[in-house]
Amino acid sequence: MKNIAIDGPAGAGKSTAAKIVAKKLGILYLDTGAMYRAIGFKALKQSLDTKNSQQIESILKDTSVEIKYIDGVQNIFLDGENITQYIRQNDVSMAASDVSAIPAVRIKLVEIQREIAKNNDCILDGRDIGTYVLPNAKYKFYITATAEERAKRRYKELSEKGQNISFEEVLQNIIVRDKNDSEREFAPLKKADDAYEFDTTTMSIDDVVKELLSKIK
Secondary structure, eight states, rough: OOEEEEEOOTSHHHHHHHHHHHHHHHOEEHHHHHHHHHHHHHHHHHHHTOOOHHHHHHHHOOEEEEEETTTTTTEEEEEEEEEEGGGTHHHHHHHHHHHSSSSHHHHOOOOHHHHHHHOOOOOESSSSSIIOOTEEEEEEEEEOOHHHHHHHHHHHHHTTTTTOOHHHHHHHHHHHHHHHHOOOOOSSSOOTOOOOOEEOTOOOOOHHHHHHHHHHO
C-alpha cells in the first residue's frame, strides 16, 4: 500500500494540498483532524471541560466516529449523525486541539486511521502522522509557514464562512494551538526524522501541490 503522511501546524496548507494530491493520484484522502474535531464538538455540546481528561474519557466508550465518502468527499459522522458542516467553527478548532492532547482520544482515533491506511492507498494529514500514526509511510512531508501567514489564511477562511472573529483572535488561537500541539506529552506535533520539510509562507497552493508531487514517485 502507498501511504503518504503530511504533518505540520494549523494553517500550513496541509489539508487543501492533500485533497488535491489525492485527487491527482486517484487515492483516498483522510483528514485526521476532522476526527478530533468530532470529539471536540461532542464535548462542547455536552458542556464538558475539553482539557479535563476524565470528563473526555467518560464519553469515549459511547462515542462513534466514522469516515464516509459521499460523492468522493469525506464526511465525518458522530454517533451516526453527519456533522461535517459544524466542525470548522473556531471554538471547535480549539476544542479539537485540547482533546487531541488526551492519550485515550488519540489511541481510539489512531486505531481507526491505521485500519483505513492499511486497506487503502491514501494520503493522511495531521500533527503526528509520520511520527506516530504511520511511522512506516512510504512518503513523509512536514510543511509549515509563519504564524502570521497561517493566521491570514485561517482568518480569510472563517470570514468567507460568515464567522465573526478578529484577525488578532485568530492569530492568538494559532499560537495557542501550536503550543498545545507541540508540547503535549503523547504524540506531539514534530517533524519525522525522514520527512521532507518545506515552508509554504510565500507559496500558492498550486506551488505546494507541485512540490509534493515532485517528491512522490
